[in-house]
Amino acid sequence: MNQQLIEMGKRAQQAANQLALVATVAKNDALNQMADALLANADQIIAANQADMVNATKMPTKFQDRLMLNQQRIVGMADELRHVAILQDPTTKIDRGWITKDGLQIIQQRVPLGVIGMIYEARPNVTSGASALTFKSGNAVILRGGKEALRTNQAVVKVLRQVLTSSGLPVNAIQLIEDTSHQVAQELMELDQYVDVIIPRGSHRLIQAVVKNATVPVIETGAGNCHLYVDRDADLTKATPIIINAKTQRPSVCNAAEKLLVHQDVAAHFLPSIISQLRQHGVEVRGDERVRQIVPDVKAASDEEWDTEYDDLIMAVKVVDSLDQAIDHINRHSTHHSEAIITEDGERGRQFQRRVNSAVVYVNASTRFTDGGEFGFGAEIGISTQKLHARGPMGLDQLTTIKYEVTGNGQVRK
């Protein structure tokens, strides 16, 4: 094990112990100062970013766009820091309290998780955003960003750490791993003694690699093979805008819909119209046999496709016999992120919500609402697709755990 990484883990744990005791107002002041400092140092950050960009000219345009910083994007990063400053500090919350039969007072207090490892791709805005959320919730963070963004990340983290130092706060609450080898990322995932949780953000491949290789607990985020189901009693004037919105408003994100199931009773009437409208929005439609009987020029969907997240303007469509078949198909093929039914029948909507095993289950609304901001959480560190600890959009509360503070006056157990 890399001695430098162990030392970084020790420093993070020490910083976390200190930060857990810092008053909310001091954390908020620091976040606002970090925002000011990002703007004041924008030139240096942009210069560092340009050096990164020069080395990334062979990467895809999408990749370069995510890596690129300009004045406007730094303003966006600063705004995010200020926004986190005004959110409630989750560690000031007491969930509940009670008195036991022996007269012990038990307080269930929210406390920081401790040290959070973030493993992500070449997106400098995650560097400042994740730092803000972990810092506000009282956690120390160890950042391991994509190697193509190293100079930019160094410049951003330098600015954030300068504010910690000048504010008298534990500077090692924010640390960046500068060795971008796979070896060190792997060692971070095994740093059980110092790291409480790893949150990977990025592609499905990155996240799966972390889930498979980490011994530190992981919160799995972001895989979304989301389904829309148009029931036999659907109001088709609601169904159409929901389908167009869920598929096309931002096709690259995890809450975009990838699959459309249509009840057989409405398929002949609805499919020609919705497929035509999806195509007008640039969507490539694929279908099962029954869809192709109704709209013959639809390309056949392959078997594996029903388990695939496209993250693109592609949608596979299937005709189902019944609500039961729709639910079975979804529970078998979904990544359990977000699914929606379009129906006017309240009981069938309720059945769908009860029986579909996904984090968020909608009646008559677009899956695109699965988002910390839209849910009203104020911020989002990711969308959990696992069942343990956090499920669905994760805000500041999900970066905390609980501690029981028990106060007695000499009680012993009989």
Add this chain to the structure above:
Amino acid sequence: MNQQLIEMGKRAQQAANQLALVATVAKNDALNQMADALLANADQIIAANQADMVNATKMPTKFQDRLMLNQQRIVGMADELRHVAILQDPTTKIDRGWITKDGLQIIQQRVPLGVIGMIYEARPNVTSGASALTFKSGNAVILRGGKEALRTNQAVVKVLRQVLTSSGLPVNAIQLIEDTSHQVAQELMELDQYVDVIIPRGSHRLIQAVVKNATVPVIETGAGNCHLYVDRDADLTKATPIIINAKTQRPSVCNAAEKLLVHQDVAAHFLPSIISQLRQHGVEVRGDERVRQIVPDVKAASDEEWDTEYDDLIMAVKVVDSLDQAIDHINRHSTHHSEAIITEDGERGRQFQRRVNSAVVYVNASTRFTDGGEFGFGAEIGISTQKLHARGPMGLDQLTTIKYEVTGNGQVRK
């Protein structure tokens, strides 16, 4: 991967999907019938247990005692099933609900985790107890008990499954792995596609092996290197009974105290008395240099010992300079289970509770209260020493996750 285990996983998942929709009253009826059936079949269960006992004659007495069943112990197992029947069904709980800015109604509903893998030692009462808790919370369970208890477990599980069948409930909600090889246990820990969480119960060695080898999420339970700290302002008439209770009332369990820290200001006065009383209760006392200066016949504690859980009538004692040093020592050496301060100074008690990073932090009470029953949770599946998902005593609620049920009337995201 073992095809039989995969089939077991599939059956469990299917059973979990069905069980999630079963009414509470039907689950409670089944639990009461299971209790009746255990008693009605006590003879067969005891016969199976005697066959197991014959093969275990070379095991330690403690081991044999845990394996052994008699009429009275089967009554205890039946009582536990009836007790779980009267607890509130956690999946009937709605945590909260709200309306978003777009008029979506969001309900945060508690739902079962799904399929739970239990890996444990040769303790037949865990077979029925864990089945009851997972069943009541709507989960399917896959049991993998110690090989020495195989016949007993088969007999118990047969009885429980007969009730599921005769009640028209999904019989595969309770399944026992009959292949007790290490290979199959390892494969269960990697059955990500069908198992939602593994809960190991038993020795530190067993739990650490599961944490290290599982790819399925694990809830780590039960390691307890618990500390008591007698502060300079302690009421020593409270301190003494708390120390004796925490160390000696049941030394083999995880919430028993293993270490005693004493503030230097009270050490000379308090140590001779408490060491003498511990010895009267059969405790072997070990100490650091400063303790041995005060009570010279105390054996020296080794360096590694400060990180060791004895689970026995042994206690290591250390003199500390200050509250800070006590907190630092605990945060460095503890397993973060339960710790207690004895002090009359409210602010120092509060500091200890805030700064000690353990699941349960006491002022003026015995660590032995860290228990689902003592906390008032009604039942306990284990005591979590991790921070994710569950921390401290785990009752039925901790065997559930959440689902967001969102209801709209055509909303799309702008």
